[in-house]
Amino acid sequence: MAITNYRVDDLRALAALHAAGSFVRAAERLHITQSALSRRVSQLEAVVGGRLVQRTTRRVALTSLGLNLIRKTALLLNQLDDAVAEAGRSARGESGRIDVACLTTVAYSMLPPVLDAFRKRYPNVRLHLRDDTGQRVAHAVLAREAEFGIGVLGHPSTELHAEYCVDDPYVIAFRAGHALQRRKRVSWKELQAWRVVALRSTSANRQQIDETLAAEGIASPWFDEVEHLSSMLGLLRGGVGIGVLPHLALQSDAAVDLLSRPLHSPDIVRRIGLFRRRDTSLSQPAATLWDMLREHMAGHG
Structure with missing residues (x-):
């Protein structure tokens, strides 16, 4: 036609x-x-x-x-x-919707206070939150399914503009009464003496840890494996071993009765930040939410 x-x-x-x-x-x-x-x-x-x-x-x-x-x-x-x-x-932020992709751990540990403040400025703007793994968060932004993402910063991308916000260190977590409770911190080599629960090898967290330990000549300490952090938290609360997980994962109610200790030698952290496509501009409400999240996360570094 x-x-x-x-x-x-x-x-x-x-x-x-x-x-x-x-x-x-x-x-x-x-x-x-x-x-x-x-x-x-x-x-x-x-x-x-x-x-x-x-x-x-x-x-x-x-x-x-x-x-x-x-x-x-x-x-x-x-x-x-x-x-x-x-x-x-x-x-103008008088209505509409913002699509945001976000790590699940960041969603429940960092978003609530920020969204509370955001609602006071934009009460009629709805949030569509895609809480997922780091790899899927980045994919959602690249595919234009989200205006911006909150996730793990990896290798620099020519397609994404990224801003670092906070480090999220890996810790060893366990139920109260465990022998590690008497320790102030634990080295990765010392974990060989315990039955450590790990995320599956397909997890970006697991891959980061394994690559870092291999570069240091340290054997991986894993014994059991799970697919999701929520499953790991359930096992740890039940006293089934101890687990390595990002510190932010302990900020949820599901981990309220778990203790943790820093891991060292080496120190391994996830670099959490905000990112969006370089060829797009954020809407006014999305830009405001971006700034509020950056400020809040930077204050928890």
Whole structure:
């Protein structure tokens, strides 16, 4: 189907002429001159290839062709106006939605106080949160499924703009009463003496730890494996071994009765930050949420 080029302003001119019944009143409605109004109607007639307005000495009326065109486009023009108005409200933060991809551990440890403050500034802006693993968070941003992401900063990307916020160190966690409770910190080599629960080798956290330990010539201390952090927390609370996990993972209610100690030699941390596509700009509400998250996370470093 061939595409016909036309101006929306010309359609508005025809609609105003139909509603007002005269060039004078129609021009006043549109805040333009009569000559400008006449020119717009003539341009639309040229595009259509037929007369849209019947001019007589007594009145101005639309032809059957013009009436048919108005009937089919009046609702579309209203919908177009509504869509543009809604986009303006979203841009100003008066309504709309922000799509954010976020690490699950950050979602429950860092987001609540920030969102509480954000709601006071933008009470009508909805949040669509994609809480997931680090790799999927980055994919959501790259695929434009989220305006920005909060996740682990890896190798620099030519497609993403990233801002570092806070370090999230790995710790050893256990139930109260464990022998490690008497220690102030624990080395990675010392973990060989215990049955340590680990995330599966497909986990980005596990891969980071294994690569760092291998570079230091330290054997991995893993005994049991689980798929999700929530499963690990359940095992640890039940006294089934001890587990290595990011410190932020202990900020949820599911870990309220667990203790932890820093791991050292080497110190291994996840670098948490914000990132977005370089070729896009954040909406005003999203930019505000970005700044609030950056400030909050930096304050917990």
